[in-house]
Each structure stands twice: as C-alpha cells, then as structure tokens.
Amino acid sequence: MSPARPPEPLPAAAFDSHCHLDMIDRPVPDVLAEARAAGITRMITIGCDLPSSRWAADCAAAHEDVYAAVAIHPNETAAAAAGPGGADGVLAEIRALAALPQVRAVGETGLDYYRDRAEASVQQDWFRAHIEIAKTAGKALVIHDREAHADVLRLLAEEGAPEHVVFHCFSGDEVMAKRCAEAGYVMSFAGNVTFASAQLLRDAAAAAPAELILVETDAPFLTPVPNRGRPNVPAMTAYTLRCIAEVKQLDVAELCAAITATGERVFGPWRA
Ligand SMILES: [Zn+2]
Ligand SMILES: [Zn+2]
Numbered sequence: 001m002s003p004a005r006p007p008e009p010l011p012a013a014a015f016d017s018h019c020h021l022d023m024i025d026r027p028v029p030d031v032l033a034e035a036r037a038a039g040i041t042r043m044i045t046i047g048c049d050l051p052s053s054r055w056a057a058d059c060a061a062a063h064e065d066v067y068a069a070v071a072i073h074p075n076e077t078a079a080a081a082a083g084p085g086g087a088d089g090v091l092a093e094i095r096a097l098a099a100l101p102q103v104r105a106v107g108e109t110g111l112d113y114y115r116d117r118a119e120a121s122v123q124q125d126w127f128r129a130h131i132e133i134a135k136t137a138g139k140a141l142v143i144h145d146r147e148a149h150a151d152v153l154r155l156l157a158e159e160g161a162p163e164h165v166v167f168h169c170f171s172g173d174e175v176m177a178k179r180c181a182e183a184g185y186v187m188s189f190a191g192n193v194t195f196a197s198a199q200l201l202r203d204a205a206a207a208a209p210a211e212l213i214l215v216e217t218d219a220p221f222l223t224p225v226p227n228r229g230r231p232n233v234p235a236m237t238a239y240t241l242r243c244i245a246e247v248k249q250l251d252v253a254e255l256c257a258a259i260t261a262t263g264e265r266v267f268g269p270w271r272a
Contacts, residue, residue, distance in 0.1 A: 007038045017267075050093060075117040106134035152167075214266070215259060217232050
C-alpha cells in the first residue's frame with residue numbers, strides 16, 4: 001500500500017476532538033509531530049474501557065497537546081459489568097479519572113444499536129450513569145450514537161444533559177442536526193463526511209451552525225478521502241475540516257478559529 005498522502009497544512013491551528021491514540025500502531029510523539037505539521041495542535045484521546053481510559057489520562061498527563069476522555073464504550077458495557085468489581089467498581093474508577101484536570105470529557109458513552117455486544121437496556125443504564133458522572137465532574141459528555149438517535153436524545157432529556165454535549169462521529173441527517181442545534185449539542189464530524197456516498201452527512205453539516213461544529217478523526221478508523229482505506233492519524237483532521245469549510249462555504253482559517261473556540265468552550269481552556 002502506498003504511504004498516506006499528508007494533508008496540506010491548515011492556515012490556522014485546529015484540533016482533533018476524538019481519536020484513539022492507544023490504538024495507533026506508532027509512537028505517540030511521532031503522531032503528535034505529524035499532526036502539528038498539519039496544523040492540528042491538540043487532540044482528545046478517548047477511552048473505551050478501563051485500561052484505555054487509564055491510558056488516555058496518563059497520555060494527557062505526559063503530552064501537553066493531548067487531553068483525555070474516559071468512559072466505558074456502549075459495546076464494552078456488558079464485558080465491563082462481568083469483570084472484577086462489577087459495574088459499580090468500574091464506574092467508581094471512571095468517576096475518579098473524570099475528576100483529573102487533564103481529563104476534559106466523559107466519553108465515549110452512549111448507545112450502539114448497530115452492534116449487539118450489549119443489550120439495549122444494559123447500554124442505557126451505563127449511559128445514564130455516565131451522564132451523571134459528567135455533570136458531577138463538570139466535564140463534557142462525548143456521545144457514541146449508532147442507529148440510536150431517538151433513544152440518545154430521550155435519555156439526555158430524561159436525565160438532564162450536561163452543559164456540554166458532543167455527538168462524536170455525527171451520523172444524523174439534516175433533521176437530526178437541527179434537533180441537536182436546538183438543544184445546543186455539538187456535532188463532531190469525522191472523515192466519513194468526505195466519502196462520495198455521504199451527501200446526507202454533508203447536508204447535516206450544512207444545516208449545523210458553525211459554532212456547534214467540531215471535527216475529528218476517530219483514528220485509527222474512518223480515514224478521510226484521499227487516504228480512505230489506510231490507517232488514520234490525527235493529522236488527517238485537516239482533510240475533514242477543509243471538506244466542512246467547502247460544504248459551509250466558509251474560509252478555512254475562519255473555520256479553524258471557530259473550531260478552536262468551540263473546543264475551548266466545550267473542553268475547557270487549553271494548557272498554555
Ligand atoms: Zn464511537
Ligand atoms: Zn471513538
């Protein structure tokens with residue numbers, strides 16, 4: 001396979017709201033240097049279970065470009081509950097990690113009705129618990145929503161949403177984008193928005209207010225065009241950002257500034 005084509009550097013700094021640095025098969029400093037060269041100067045690395053959440057918190061403590069999010073992914077909830085300590089023990093540790101200063105979000109949590117690795121009722125209990133942890137910790141909530149829009153919106157309304165909610169890898173249509181906008185929820189678009197088949201997602205991005213848009217890689221997954229099929233890294237956020245700028249007919253530098261401002265509003269001020 002030919003090497004991935006590096007993106008043209010962005011005209012201003014931006015950031016990757018969602019990546020899994022622990023799953024990228026390269027040294028973290030190399031990945032960060034490559035991201036910085038593309039204009040992606042910060043990123044949030046996301047936990048999916050207890051070990052990856054601990055790893056994310058440690059990584060964010062060690063690298064000042066990196067912030068962490070911690071949670072049990074909806075697909076991992078049944079396995080987490082079956083482990084030593086049970087659900088209560090696991091949630092107690094997520095709560096403790098969420099209180100750390102370099103941990104800026106609780107996520108990824110939510111509902112995944114596409115994969116059936118945990119029953120819907122189990123996923124919903126864990127999602128409710130994560131909503132409560134985010135509110136108590138005063139951190140953003142990063143949501144994984146796969147074929148579960150209605151229940152995700154319903155549980156947020158029932159529990160009372162945290163101040164900052166991010167739909168990661170936003171997968172809704174224009175109607176869903178408008179519903180999120182009304183609630184003040186942030187929509188983070190991933191590399192799949194660049195796929196030729198993704199006109200519905202581009203329509204959603206067109207409908208989303210610029211101040212409620214973030215971009216992400218979900219690296220190592222979902223590599224944007226023109227590198228689709230190759231492993232993803234945070235630097236590739238630049239392609240997705242340029243795609244959104246084109247869809248919204250915004251100047252790229254302007255969108256970089258808007259995304260950086262939204263990032264600091266949602267995840268708290270960056271370290272100097
Ligand atoms: Zn996800
Ligand atoms: Zn993810």
